[in-house]
Amino acid sequence: MKEEEDVSPNRELYALLHISPEASDEEIRKAYRQWSQIYHPDKYQSPQMKDIATENFQRICEAYEILTDEHKRQIYDIYGMEGLTSGLELGPKLNKAEEIKETFERLRRQKEEEKVYSHIRPSGSIVAALSLPQFLSGGGIMSGMEMSSEVQSQISKRNTIAVGGNMTVDGNSGGGAANVLLRHQISTVASIEFMASAGLRSLIVVQMSRHLSLHSTASSGIAISLSDGSINLTNTWTRQLSETSNGNIQLVLGPQSSIAVGWHKKDEKTSADGELKFGTSSFGASAHYTHHFSLKSRGRIAGEIGSTALELEVGGGRKISDFSTLWMLYSIGIQGIFWKFEFHRGGQKIIIPILLSRELTAVVATGALMIPASLYFLLKTFVVKPYYLKREKQKALERMQKSSIKIQEAREAAEKAHQLLQNVANRKRNKQLETGGLVITRAIYGSHKAFKKRKESRDVDDDLAPQVVDVTVPLNFLMNDSGQLKLHEGVKKSGIMGFYDPCPGEPKQLHVEYTCGSEKYEVTVDDYGELVIPQLKHRI
Numbered sequence: 001m002k003e004e005e006d007v008s009p010n011r012e013l014y015a016l017l018h019i020s021p022e023a024s025d026e027e028i029r030k031a032y033r034q035w036s037q038i039y040h041p042d043k044y045q046s047p048q049m050k051d052i053a054t055e056n057f058q059r060i061c062e063a064y065e066i067l068t069d070e071h072k073r074q075i076y077d078i079y080g081m082e083g084l085t086s087g088l089e090l091g092p093k094l095n096k097a098e099e100i101k102e103t104f105e106r107l108r109r110q111k112e113e114e115k116v117y118s119h120i121r122p123s124g125s126i127v128a129a130l131s132l133p134q135f136l137s138g139g140g141i142m143s144g145m146e147m148s149s150e151v152q153s154q155i156s157k158r159n160t161i162a163v164g165g166n167m168t169v170d171g172n173s174g175g176g177a178a179n180v181l182l183r184h185q186i187s188t189v190a191s192i193e194f195m196a197s198a199g200l201r202s203l204i205v206v207q208m209s210r211h212l213s214l215h216s217t218a219s220s221g222i223a224i225s226l227s228d229g230s231i232n233l234t235n236t237w238t239r240q241l242s243e244t245s246n247g248n249i250q251l252v253l254g255p256q257s258s259i260a261v262g263w264h265k266k267d268e269k270t271s272a273d274g275e276l277k278f279g280t281s282s283f284g285a286s287a288h289y290t291h292h293f294s295l296k297s298r299g300r301i302a303g304e305i306g307s308t309a310l311e312l313e314v315g316g317g318r319k320i321s322d323f324s325t326l327w328m329l330y331s332i333g334i335q336g337i338f339w340k341f342e343f344h345r346g347g348q349k350i351i352i353p354i355l356l357s358r359e360l361t362a363v364v365a366t367g368a369l370m371i372p373a374s375l376y377f378l379l380k381t382f383v384v385k386p387y388y389l390k391r392e393k394q395k396a397l398e399r400m401q402k403s404s405i406k407i408q409e410a411r412e413a414a415e416k417a418h419q420l421l422q423n424v425a426n427r428k429r430n431k432q433l434e435t436g437g438l439v440i441t442r443a444i445y446g447s448h449k450a451f452k453k454r455k456e457s458r459d460v461d462d463d464l465a466p467q468v469v470d471v472t473v474p475l476n477f478l479m480n481d482s483g484q485l486k487l488h489e490g491v492k493k494s495g496i497m498g499f500y501d502p503c504p505g506e507p508k509q510l511h512v513e514y515t516c517g518s519e520k521y522e523v524t525v526d527d528y529g530e531l532v533i534p535q536l537k538h539r540i
Helices: 012-017 025-039 047-067 070-084 097-117 132-136 362-435 448-456 472-478
Strands: 120-131 142-154 159-170 173-185 190-199 203-211 216-225 231-240 245-253 258-266 270-279 283-292 297-306 310-319 324-333 336-345 348-357 438-447 468-470 485-487 508-516 519-526 531-533
Touching (some): 012 025, 012 047, 047 070, 120 132, 297 324, 310 336, 310 362, 348 362, 472 485
Parallel strands (some): 120 348
Antiparallel strands (some): 142 159, 159 173, 203 216, 216 231, 231 245, 270 283, 283 297, 297 310, 324 336, 336 348, 508 519
């Protein structure tokens, strides 16, 4: 059975007052007066009963206040309590559902924008290059290091600023630079960037971008070198080819002129890109493909060939948390044979390439590929997988404990409501017994699984008993003076006074056994289904 909770998610207040979602203002007021007579604190002398009555009376008053206000009721029917607490009720009077939806979405976007504007997004990478041949020859194992960092902040709706820098050390030489970028959104289709860099290469860059159409973007930029006065002009055209792919052409005019054609594709399972570049002094082609085997595991293959590079890279990665991924890659090319370890978390990266050999020998190349692959599968089988299974089991236990606490609180609230309903329910029941009318002898509400088990045995299994709740008292109370009971369609029954949800997230049913005269009846309805008794078709 499909869970019906998504059908009518915002009907708890109607269940609380025991009215239909289409109830008129007069019906709401009548229901409020009826419940007020039961729950008004002044009706009870015992301090304990007075406290119980006060708690439930406040719930009734809140439901009455919302459902008798035309605008609040419209908001509640569409967005539930979230809409009422979002600020919609403080805005202008909204007479149409479309206006309410539009205003709600605007307020939601505004909150998200405010969160983004006040958020500073850091990013950076650390590359620590290690060399095994250098270490074996008596030198240090560290052959070089590169660090880069950037902090980006939205300083207003149209302006973004980014401050960053980088430093490189290779052997006995090194260098670095610091840069500042300011991006201004001129309009919804155009933006301009100003960038200044000081260091080994001092530059001033100005670039403008504009959306030419729904699927096309163009940008033009000029970069002036402060060290030698050279100028580079850049033009880039980007075109969306499909929902998941786009292509681009870039033309650079200057001391190192070039033209490049690129392509990028990304969907839920794969990510791929490629580029072909021709310059005045070099040429090259590169490609990259990543495949997601599951939510946590992925593989990568990449290659580059050209006048200055020849390299093939293969490997895999695993997501070790919601924001962290660990990669192990194998690379072979004209620079040698490498292992590369990468740790990505958010916008931060730590990359450790390890040079194993500068010579491309078959033994080293094969061993460098097979050893880490074998170690990975051994670790995954005997270390990683058992660890994750243990962690998932612990998380499931914690979720269960939290759910148990909420269920316990709801159970206690329902038991308190039973104490207030008991006297009136008994009085109505005795009256119906005297006249041979409707008497509910047993009513249980809960897991559909429990009811399925019950069909095989008249008693609910001990393991399933906690998934159902006895609601005989509240149903006898809800019976009217004419000896009839109606539960409205589209109203989740756990919201009724004296009910609670014993198994959140699972399909639920209500089973009722009753007598009318000398006849016995029984009926089972779904959580949001209508119930009208007595009816002849329910007779056993």
